Amino acid sequence: MVVSYRNQRQEPEVDLLKRKILEYGKVLPDNILKVDSFLNHQVDIGLLTEMGKEFAKLFAGCRITKVLTIEASGIILGGLAAQAIGVPMLFAKKSQTKNLSKGVYSAKVMSYTHGKVYDIFVSKEYLTPEDEVLIIDDFLANGEALRGLISLVEQAGAKLVGCGIAIEKGFQGGGDMMRMQGIKVESLAIIDRMSPDGLVFRS
C-alpha cells in the first residue's frame, strides 16, 4: 500500500494505531477498510489497551459514569476505555426481530455495509438520568450507528459527554456533521482519502 502519512500529532497511541493501519489495513471496494487482523476479528489487545488509555486522556476533564458501545466489534475497545476510566461498560445489543421488551430503549440503525435496518437496544435499568455517558466505537463513517447510540442516551435522559472513535472515515462526513452540532467527537485516526493505492490521514 502506497501511503501518505501526514500525522502531525505527537500522541504515541495515535501513532501506534495509524502505523498499524498503514502496515496491516487493506482497502477493499466500496470504501471498506479491512482491519480484522488487529481491530475487529483478531484483536491486538496491547494496542487497544493503549487506545483505551488515550480516550481516558482525551476526556480527562469530563465526569463520566459509564461507557456505552455496541456489539460486537465495539465491545473490546469500549471495555478497555472503561477500564482506563474506571467505570462500567454497557453494550447495546442488535436485533432484527421486532419483539423488543418494554424494558428497553431502542433505536433503528441503517447499515449501509449490510444494506439493512436493525434495532439496537439497551435495558432501561442500566442507562438512567444520572448517567454521564462516553460513547465508544471502532468505526465512524456516515454516523448511523453513533446517532442510534446517542438516541439511546437521550431517551434515558442521560448526559452525553462525547464520542471516542478508533477510525473515522472523514470523507463520509458523519463525524464532522456531529462536531458541527456541538458534539465532542474524538477520533484516533481520521482518514480523509482512501483508495486501494493508499490512504491519507487528516493532520
Added chain:
Amino acid sequence: MVVSYRNQRQEPEVDLLKRKILEYGKVLPDNILKVDSFLNHQVDIGLLTEMGKEFAKLFAGCRITKVLTIEASGIILGGLAAQAIGVPMLFAKKSQTKNLSKGVYSAKVMSYTHGKVYDIFVSKEYLTPEDEVLIIDDFLANGEALRGLISLVEQAGAKLVGCGIAIEKGFQGGGDMMRMQGIKVESLAIIDRMSPDGLVFRS
C-alpha cells in the same frame, strides 16, 4: 434470593464473582441465570479484569499464543484474559447465512436458548498450526458453543491448551463431559443446583 454459599476455595477473584452472582444474579425459568447487570450487557470491568488475571494464573504453566472466544458476550472476558496473558484475542463470528467465505473455518452450533442452529467462523489467516489456544467464554451449559470453538481449533491444526469459563452450569453436564475427555476446563463458578429460590456452587 436465598442461597447456599459453599465455596471452599480461597482465590479472591473467584469469591468476587460468586458474591456478585449471589448479590445480582436472577434465576429465570428454563434454567436461565440473568447476570446482565455485570457480565453480559452492563459489564463490571474491574471484576472482569480480575477474572482475566485469574485465568492467566490458572493456565500459568501453559504456553499460550492466542485467546479464542465468541461474539458477543465472550469478547470482553476473552479480551481481558488475553490482556493478562499478553497475547492477541480472536473472536469467532456468528452467522445465520450460508454464504461463508472459503477463507474461514466454520462449525455449527445449536443454541438451546434461542432454539436454532447457527454457524460460527474464524478467518483461516488468524488460526494456524503454530497456535496454542486458550478458549474463553462467559457461560458453559451443555457445551455446544465450546465444542464449536474446539472444532475450529482442530480444523486449524492448532493446539488446544484448555478452556476458561466464567460461569458453568454444572447440572447441565457439558463441562464434566469435556473434563472426562481430558480437556482442561477451568470455571470460576460452577453452579450445581439452581432454582428461583437460590443456587448452590460446587465446592
